Amino acid sequence: MASPMRIRAAAKDGVTEVRVLMAHVMETGQRKDSSGALIPAHFITELSARHNDKLVLSAQFGPSVSTNPYLAFKFNGGAKGDKLAVTWVDNKGDTRSDEVQIA
């Protein structure tokens, strides 16, 4: 089961800065465990961010992104109290969505 993200979103002068910390192992599929067996790939493939249900960011992730990824981005618009939701999907079909109010 996927762990919660930590999302911070703050609006200033008509621009909203969003910072997202995701809990994910992001296994590349190329590492081996102590017995020498390959650890299966397990990583986030897609991520989207919505501001009041309007898509503001869509990104493709891959195995080159670090464990527990951190993502920061800005978009035009957004106001205090608006909804900001982030969703990711990984290669095993696991998904996680979290939502905050813009500060």
Place this chain on the structure above:
Amino acid sequence: MRKQFKAVALSLALAFAAPAFAQDELNFDAYREMLADGNPAELYEMEGEELWRTARGPKNATLEQCDLGLGAGVVPGAAAQLPRHFADTDRVQDLESRLMYCMETLQGIPSEQIIKGKFLKDERAKLAALVAYVVTHSNGEKIAIDLSHPKMKEMYALGEKAFYYRTGAMDFACSSCHSQDGKRIRATQLPNITKPEGAAAGWGSWPAYRVSNSQFWTMQHRLWDCFRQQRTAEPIFASDVTIALSVFMAGKGNGAEAVWPGVKR
């Protein structure tokens, strides 16, 4: 670093990209600075906060009545004053041994499970998450441990002795690596713990998230791995030597600002 990074979209500021640094300088300050925003230790802090408030264990209780030294349930500022002497146990306890005591007394989770456990696993992993939660609420506070109690004084003296105590297969003491300014093991900079600023740099930057292995390490974990590399026998979780060294470091670092939780490469 076990993974290579690449930016996935031009418009994004991606702090998980490793910045280029001049290798000959072996200075990772800029790298650490970039990591500090978005320290994944926050994920452990979130887990810890939930654990603090969740009824668990045979007694199905939360930790909200746990007294970390500032009164039952008071978390802000508590870590900055630990280790301390607790009247109820008449012992000097660090944050980890105190949380372990609360888990046993309030929740009924036997301390043995943690002492005999492994780092990053089971109840000891939960304890680490609780540590992340508690120290975050002392971030930026000045280290302020009270050394006035005789048992604290004794722990400090024992910690200082232990710091210089050479033993093990390679004759190392803590002081072998941590008693000079500006030294390195390979590329790793070593704080000079014999000086207040070095002691504060060590004490005040652990627990920390380690980017190189994606793990959150508490001070107990840090000391345990120091002894492993020192080639001693294995220190027992929350044993006197770990508390004594903690009192020594925190006491020497008193007055300096703590950056909790830290982030390391």
Place this chain on the structure above:
Amino acid sequence: MKKLFIVAPLALCASVAMADELQAKVEDMMLKSFQANGIATLERQKQDEVQKACSSPTPPDADTMKRLEAAEMATIKWPADGHYIDGDWKEGQKIALSGRGLTWTDKTPDNNGGGCYNCHAMDPKEVSAGTIGVSLEGYGKTRGNSEEVIKYTWGKLWNSKAYNACSDMPRNGFGGILTEVQIRHVMAYLFDPASPVNQ
């Protein structure tokens, strides 16, 4: 005056007694706070004479140092065939680079690294070198290969405490960290003109 005269030695006795008590407590703690795990047994928590003498911020007096050093010197095993530096520098390089061995996660007490780069610069091209020990860059080139230098280097590698009882360097040969063959390879890494150390 008389009173003071009596009190001062008493106070001295009391502080000595307290120091002894603290020493006993720390020795007890350094044993009881640890547990055996695999090859890392509790024997490791007991200090030998050198370790004990060098466990404070200040080294012991000169006479004690000399006595300890002489005893350590006697433990050095010199190569029976007189061959000090005819090892393989490439093997020596591997040993110098590896910091592995003798922890409680190691399965065997053999096949250890020398951990040289933890503290010493050796090959100038290796940037990730520690700075606790002196730089050994160009070791053979700058120091030459006189019998004196070669014997000193062998002895230092075998038992560093023979030359400085409170040296920070492990006693590689004496402590069973490296074998005689491994030390020969490290010697070649330091002295062989073809070794990267001497480029």
